[in-house]
Amino acid sequence: MSTTVGVVVFPGTNCEMDAVAAVERLGGDGRLLWHANDHVAGVDAVIVPGGFAHGDYLRPGAIARFSPIMGAITQFIADGGPGVGICNGFQV
Incomplete structure (x- = not known):
């Protein structure tokens, strides 16, 4: 049984498909999780990729914190x- 890793997608994130590919190259199952979801059910780990969707022109995560998935x-x-955050995803 492989590990299922959810990769969160916000409008403006980048390299989410690279994160999925890395998980799959290591034998896992990479799944995209849309930021409007209010759950992370069915995953064993979560990756928040980088990008500029998080509102870093205000401060890192200022916008992302209002997405339903962040509570989950x-x-x-x-x-x-x-959970792993990459670049700006780490700051969220």
């Missing part, structure tokens, strides 16, 4: 689920 990711990580 916060709870997922608080419950012990692994």
Whole structure:
């Protein structure tokens, strides 16, 4: 059984398909998660890729924090689920 990794997509993120490809190259199942989803069910880990969708002209994550998926990711990580942020995705 392979690990399923959700890769969050916001309008303006970049390299989300590269993250999916990296997961799959390592034998995992990469799945795109749209930012408007309010859950991360069915994944074993989460990646928040970089880009400029997060409102960094204000401060990193200023816009992204209003997306429904961020509450789900916060709870997922608080419950012990692994999460990785890349570049601006790390700052979110």
